[in-house]
Amino acid sequence: MHTSSDVVARLCGVVKRYGHLTALDGVDLVLQRGELLAVLGPNGAGKSTSISLLLGLIRPDGGRAELFGMDPQQIDARRRIGVMLQSAMLPLTLRVGELLRLVASYYPNPRTLEESAALAGVTDLLQRPYGKLSGGQQRRVQFALALCGRPELVFLDEPTVGMDIDARRKLWSAMRALVAEGCSVVLTTHYLEEAEALAQRVVVMAKGRVLSEGSVDALRAQVPLARIRCVTDLDATAVSTWPQVTSAEREGVRLRISTGAPENVLRRLLEADASLCELEVQRAGLAEAFTELTREENAEQEAA
Numbered sequence: 459m460h461t462s463s464d465v466v467a468r469l470c471g472v473v474k475r476y477g478h479l480t481a482l483d484g485v486d487l488v489l490q491r492g493e494l495l496a497v498l499g500p501n502g503a504g505k506s507t508s509i510s511l512l513l514g515l516i517r518p519d520g521g522r523a524e525l526f527g528m529d530p531q532q533i534d535a536r537r538r539i540g541v542m543l544q545s546a547m548l549p550l551t552l553r554v555g556e557l558l559r560l561v562a563s564y565y566p567n568p569r570t571l572e573e574s575a576a577l578a579g580v581t582d583l584l585q586r587p588y589g590k591l592s593g594g595q596q597r598r599v600q601f602a603l604a605l606c607g608r609p610e611l612v613f614l615d616e617p618t619v620g621m622d623i624d625a626r627r628k629l630w631s632a633m634r635a636l637v638a639e640g641c642s643v644v645l646t647t648h649y650l651e652e653a654e655a656l657a658q659r660v661v662v663m664a665k666g667r668v669l670s671e672g673s674v675d676a677l678r679a680q681v682p683l684a685r686i687r688c689v690t691d692l693d694a695t696a697v698s699t700w701p702q703v704t705s706a707e708r709e710g711v712r713l714r715i716s717t718g719a720p721e722n723v724l725r726r727l728l729e730a731d732a733s734l735c736e737l738e739v740q741r742a743g744l745a746e747a748f749t750e751l752t753r754e755e756n757a758e759q760e761a762a
């Protein structure tokens with residue numbers, strides 16, 4: 459059991475409306491000290507709205523948002539967080555080193571310039587004007603700004619958008635280094651492999667509500683699907699109608715099947731095609747679990 463002092467941020471029954479649109483419809487969310495929480499969900503689910511509420515940028519219409527047990531607008535709470543939002547609006551003419559010094563000066567116990575730059579991998583960019591950097595380089599600088607104040611909690615809203623694979627991997631290891639220091643991280647992302655690689659806990663949102671919450675493994679277990687891949691001529695549409703087959707799709711010479719009963723489907727596959735080869739069976743990843751969860755949500759809404 460966690461004590462309340464382990465809770466660094468919290469939304470309690472939060473409702474947020476924009477005119478007739480209910481962006482958040484009673485959201486509860488708790489972030490513990492030292493954990494990386496990934497908030498997932500399709501476009502418009504309410505992820506950014508939840509973060510804006512925790513940052514005190516907007517106010518709830520119902521319920522309550524708390525940062526370190528305080529109102530998120532209190533300066534004492536804000537001094538303990540770092541933020542990387544989707545749009546940064548930073549002065550384009552300042553050099554990266556100047557920006558880092560400026561933002562660090564808002565904090566009581568900031569990292570040194572060198573430490574922040576090394577953590578975010580921007581040491582070779584310090585003399586460059588921010589506006590002259592590539593999109594991916596600017597994202598890395600924004601990450602450096604988020605961590606330069608030695609915050610206890612960092613909000614990262616889709617941090618790796620526009621980054622190449624190498625830059626993304628580097629950011630992942632920097633996030634892991636932050637968490638190893640005891641920093642908490644709230645990460646929103648559309649890259650499920652990112653959540654799978656980094657998160658201790660995942661919250662899935664859709665249409666302003668929390669659909670599911672738990673560890674990556676627990677989320678996966680909610681959708682006990684396996685993935686079968688093999689080289690076969692069998693028709694994907696026909697296979698998709700087999701009992702216990704959730705979906706079947708062709709990928710070139712391969713067939714890719716999702717099923718809750720892999721043994722049964724395998725038996726039938728091997729019987730149906732004696733020349734089937736290159737067989738692979740894997741348990742479902744977060745991507746399948748997520749698709750399945752949000753599909754159920756859509757089906758319920760359509761039925762209602």
Ligand SMILES: Nc1ncnc2c1ncn2[C@@H]1O[C@H](COP(=O)(O)OP(=O)(O)OP(=O)(O)O)[C@@H](O)[C@H]1O
Pocket residue numbers: 476479480481499500501502503504505506507508
């Ligand atoms: N300032 C605003 N005025 C009106 N509607 C808004 C405003 N901000 C958000 N919304 C609406 O609230 C809902 C939730 O938006 P939000 O940005 O939180 O979603 P999200 O999960 O972050 O989506 P994305 O993955 O696209 O970033 C959407 O329907 C959006 O159109």
